[in-house]
Amino acid sequence: MKQKADWEPKLAGFLCKWCSYAGADLAGTSRKKYPANIRIIKVPCSGRVDPLFILKALRLGFDGVLVSGCHPGDCHYQTGNYRARRRVAITKRFLEYLGVKPQRIQASWVSASEAGKFADVVTEVTRGVKEVGPNQLFAERQGDGAKTEKRG
Amino acid sequence: MTTTNIRPSKFLARDNVYLPHIAVIENIIEETPGIRTFHFNFKDRKLQKEFSFESGQFGEYSIFGIGEAPFCISSSPTRRHHLEFTAQRVGRVTNALHRLGVGAEIGFRGPYGNSFPLDFLKGKNLVFVGGGIGLAPLRSLIWNVIDNRDKYKNIALVYGARTPNDLCFKYDLDAWGKDKTIKSVTTVDKGDKSWTGRVGVVPKILEEVAPSPKNAVAIVCGPPIMIRFTFPVLEKLGFTPEQMLTTLEKRMKCGIGKCGRCNIGNIYVCRDGPVFSYQQIKSFVSSEY
Amino acid sequence: MANKKISKKDIGKLLNQWGQQFAVFTPSREDGVAKMARWEGKDTGFLGWYWNTVVPPKANFLPPMEEMFRFQKDKEGYRIELPPDGGRQLIFGIRPCDARAMKIIDANFKELYQDPYYLNKRKSALLVGLGCTNPGESCFCTSMGVSPAESSDVDLMLTDIGDELLIEPVSAAGKELITKSRGLKAANKTDEAKAKEVKKASYNKVSRKLNTEGIADRLLASFDDQDFWEKVAAKCISCGICTLLCPTCYCFDINDELTRQQGTRFRSWDSCGFPVYTKMPMENPRAEKWKRVRQKVCHKYEFYPMSLDVIACTGCGRCIRLCPVNWDITQVLNSVPAKTKVGK
Amino acid sequence: MEQRLRSEARALLEQGKVDWIIGFEPGSLKFTTTPLITKDKNDAERLVINPFIVNNLANFLIGIKGRVGIVVKGCDSRSVVSLIQDNKVARENLVILGIPCTGVIDLSKVEKLAGKDRGELDDITREGERVTIKTDGKKKEFPITQVLFDHCLACEFPTPKEYDILLGEPSPPLANPVAQERIEKLRQLAPEQRWGFWEKELSRCIRCYACRNVCPACFCQRCFVEETEPQWVFPAPRWQDNLIFQITRNIHVAGRCTDCGECERACPVNIPLRSLTREMYDIVGELFQFKAGMDKDATPLLTHYEEKEAEEFFR
DSSP states (O other), X not given: OOOOTTOOOOEEEEEEXXXXXXXXXXXXXXXXXXXXXXXXXXXXXXXXXXXHHHHHHHHTTOSEEEEEEOOTTOOTTSSHHHHHXXXXXXXXXXXXXXXXXXXXXXXXXXXXXXXXXXXXXXXXXXXXXXXXXXXXXXXXXXXXXXXXXXXX | OOOTXXXXXXXXXXXXXXXXXXXXXXXXXXXXXXXXXXXXXXXXXXXXXXXXXXXXXXXXXXXXXTEEEEEEBOSOTXXXXXXXXXEEOOSHHHHHHXXXXXXXXXXXXXXXXXXXXXXXXXXXXXXXXXXXXXXXXXXXXXXXXXXXXGGSOOEEEEEEESSGGGOOOHHHHXXXXXXXXXXXXXXXXSOOTTOOSEESOHHHHHHHHOOOOTTEEEEEESOHHHHHHHHHHHHHHTXXXXXXXXXXXXXXXXXXXXXXXXXXXXXXXXXXXXXXXXXXXXXXXXXXX | XXXXXXXXXXXXXXXXXXXXXXXXXXXXXXXXXXXXEEOOSSOOTHHHHOXXXXXXXXXXXXXXXXXXXXXXXXXXXXXXXXXXXXXXXEEEEEOHHHHHHHHHHHHHHHSSSOOHHHHHHHHHOEEEEEOOSSOOTTOOGGGGTOBTTBOSSSSEEEEEOSSEEEEEEOSHHHHHHHHHOSSXXXXXXXXXXXXXXXXXXXXXXXXXXXXXXXXXXXXXXHTTOHHHHHHHHTTOOOOSHHHHTOTTOOOEEEEEEEOSSOEEEEEEEOOTTSGGGGOOSSOOTTOSHHHHHHHHHHIIIIIXXXXXXXXXXXXXXXXXXXXXXXXXXXXXXXXXXXXOOOOO | OHHHHHHHHHHHHHTTSOSEEEEEEEOSSTTOEEXXXXXXXXXXXXXXXXXXXXXXXXXXXXXXXXXXXXXXOHHHHHHHXXXXXXXXXXXXXXXXXXOOOOOOBOHHHHHHHHTSOGGXXXXXXXXXXXXXXXXXXXXXXEEXXXXXXXXXXXXXXXXXXXXXXXXXXXXOOOOOGGGGHHHHHHHHSOHHHHHHHHHHHHTTOOOOOHHHHTOTTOOOSSOGGGOXXXXXXXXXXOHHHHHHHHHHHHHHTTTTOOOOOHHHHHOTTOOOTHHHHHHHHHHHHHHHOOOTTSOTTSOOGGGOOOSSSOGGGBO
C-alpha cells in the first residue's frame, strides 16, 4: 500500500480529566500550537485506561495512542497513575515484541498547568507516528501473507 | 413431542431463510422505563398485504450492524394495520433497539414457531396469567379472542408486575377493565402511594382469584420464576397439565432449529415451540426449561 | 461400472485434471496441523503421513466463520447483498468416518427449513474417500457402524493397495467423474482381492470399543443422576475442542459487524460447552458444567437419534485425542449406569 | 514417590484432613495421564507420578468446595500460590503434595524423533537424563532434553515453592537456554515480520478457548471476549480478533502466568502460545523484578507499584 503524500496520522489520546485534559484545554485557550491529529478522549484517571482501549484504538485504525495522566505523586485518587504506569509499560513492551512499532504507543505525565508540555508531547508523538506511517496492523491481508512490509 | 403444529414460514426473502425483510418502525410506545413496544410495517407493500401469522408466533428482528434477537409478535393477527413487538432493554440488541426512533429500518424474519391452539381453546373459559413483559404474547391472543368473542366463553386475566411502574400495556389493561365480559385483575409485588389495586405476587393473587378449572384453559407467560410457581397453584385449583399452556423463552439465534442453542431433549423451542402445554413440558427429557 | 485404479505417483496429475473443474481440497499439514487445504498442484506427500485431519472436513461446508450477507445503507434504506457462490468443491481423501458425519449433519440442515449456505456447498461438492489403513488409538468407528476403509457416503472410494490406489465408484456423480477422468487403468481381480484384504485388516485394527447397545435408553434412565454427571464432568474444562472439532457438531452463532463502509452478518462455530451458549439476560438454563457436559453427550447419543434416527457420532476419535484433560467419551458412555430413572 | 503419594493421599482422606484429592491417574491413551478429582479414599491407589503428568491441576481449585489435597509440580505450585495471592483459594484449605519435578515429556517431540504417531509407539521410558523410545521392537535412546517440553527446559523452579508434603528430594533447575531459542529468533525479526508471524499463526485459531480454560491464571467468571456491551472482540475466529484476544489474555495473566505451558499444549491447532506467555513472563521479570507465584503473601503484580519504576515509558 502506497502512502499518500498528504497522509496525516490519526491519534487517540486518553487524557486524565484532572490534569492532562485540563492541560490540553489550557494549551487551546492559550493558543499554543500543536498538531490537530489527536482525538481526545477524557478519562476520569489514567488508571481507567484499560489496555483494551489501546488495542481497540489500533484495531479501529488509529495510527497511534497517547495515554496521559498526572505526574507521579499527584493522582487525584492517590495511586491511579502508578497503576496505569505498570499497565502501560507491559502493554507497550508486549506489543513491541509482537511487532507494533514503539512510536505508536506513547504515554506522558502532563499536569493541568503544563500547556506547553502538552503541545510538545503531541508534536513529538505525531512526528514519531508520521515516521512509521499509517497503521496497517489489522488491515486485511492483500494477496499472499508474505507481503507484510507496511505492517508493524 | 408433537410437531403437528409446525409449518415453515411462507415468507422467505429470496429463498434464503436467513435473509431478513426490511421493516420500518412506525410508532414507539414506552411501556415502562425499560420496555418499549414497536409498531412496524414491511417496506415491501405486497408483503405487508400478504403477511400472516398466528398468536404465539415470533420473529427474528435485526438491528443491522448489531445483531438479531427473537421477540413474539405482540399484536393480534385480527388487527393488521401494523405489526407490533415488545422488547425489554437487557442486552446488546435491545439496547440498540431502544436507541432507534420512528422511521428507522429494522429486519424481520418469520413468523416462526408454533402458536396458541385456537381450535383447542374454542368454547372454553380462558384464564390468562401474565407477569411483566410476559403479557406480550398473551396480549396477541387476548385481542384475537376479543375480536372473535362469541367463539370463547369467559375470560379472566391475572396480571402482575414488580411495581405499578413496571406494568406493561396499561392502555390495554384499561380497555379490558372496561370490558364487562372480561374479569381482569392487576396486581403488583410492591405498591406505591397512588396504587389502589391488589398487592402480591401473581401466583398468590391467582390463588385468591381462584378461577374454576371447569371447561377452562390457563395460559401462562411471565418470568421463569413466576411460571414455576404458577403451575402448582393451577394444579391446586384443579387444572390438569393439559389445561395449562405457556410459551417458553430460550436463547435463540437462528429461530429455525438449526443453530442448536434452544435445544431441550429432542425439541428445539424455536421450532417445536414456543407454545407448550404443561403436560408437554413435564414430558421433556430435561427440566432445563 | 467396473473399478479403476491409479498409480500413486500419478495422483498429482489426476488432481490437476479435477482441479480444472473443481476447487480441489486435499489433506495438508501446516505447522503440524492437518486440515483440508486447497490443492496447489504439487505435494501428494499426504498419502504417506495422513492419519486424519485435525480440523474435520465439515469446515468446507460449515466454515469456522462465514459471511451470510452484507448490508449497506443509502438514502433508500438498507440494501442486502448475498456473498457470491463459491465454486464446486472436491474433497480428496476424506475418511469414511468424516463422510458419514457429513451425511449425519445433512439431516439437520435439511430438516423443515433448507439451510442455503450449507446445502449449496454440499450439493455441488464431490467427496472422494480414502480408506484408512492405520486407524489411530482413539478411533472407535467400528462401534458406530463405520468401517475405516469402506464407505457408502462418498462419491468415489479409494483404497491403498500398495503402489496403486483402487478406485471404486459409489454414487452416480462418482461414476460420471471417473468416466471423464483420463489416465485411469482398469482394476483386475487381484487388485480387488487386495483391496478387500486391506479393508478387512483395517477394520480389525480398530481396537477402541463403545457399547452402543441401548445407549439412548441408558442415557434417558440416567438423565437426572446428578452425581453421575458431576463425576463425569469434574475434569472437563469447558473448552470447545471436542465440539468445534467434532465432525458431527453443527452448532453456530450469528453476529453482526459494522465498519464505516458496510455491515456484515457472519455465522461462526459455537459450542454447547461454553456457558454463554445458553445464557439469557436473566438466567442461564445450563450455567453448571455438569449440565453442559450432559447436554453434549445426550444430544449426540440420545436426542439426535430421537428426532433424526441417527447417533451424531462416527467414532472419529478427535474428541479423545485432542482433549487437554483426556476426557474420553467412550469411557463415559461405557460407564452410564443402566438403572431406572431417578426423581423427575 | 508414587507409593508415598498414594499412602499420603489415602491418609489425608481417611483422617478427614481433606475432602478432595486432586492428582493424576493413568489416561485412556498411551503415554497419557488424566486429572483425578475424587473424594474416595480407594481412588488413592490410582494416583500416578510419571513423566507424562502434563496438567496444571491448580486449574481445578477454582470453584471446588471444601478442603483439597492437591498434587503439584513446580510450576503448578506457583499457580496455586498465585491463586492464594488473588484470594481465589485459602492456604488453610489446601494440603499441597509437592512433586520435585524433573520435567514432563512432550509427545509431539517424541513423535518427531520417532517418525511415528504416539499410538504406534510401544514404549517410552525415562532413566535419569536418557529417554528410550521403543517401536517395532527396536529401541532408540535420546538425551532427555530432546523430548521435554520447552517450558520444562526453561524451568527455574522445578521443586514446588509451596508445599506441605514434599514427595522426594528437591530437584535442580534445568534452565536450558535451548528453550528460549524460538523467542530469541522472533526477537531478531523486523517488527513487520513478527507481526506477520503472529497473523499467520493466529489465522489457525478456532476460538475453542482451551488456552484460557486450561489456565489456572484465567479464573474470571466472565471473560472479556464474552462481553457484548461493549463488544471488545468480535466473537468469531478471525485472525485480528484472535490476536487481540491473545494479547489481552496475556496482559490479564501478567504476573500470574508461571510459564507452565499448558495453553500451548492444549491448543489443538499448534499455535506457539508459549512464545507469547514466556515473553510476558520475562517482561514483568525485567521491569518489575516480579515472578509469579513465588510468595503467597506478595501483592499481585498489577495491584502493586513502586514510586520509582518504569519511568522510561512516560514522557
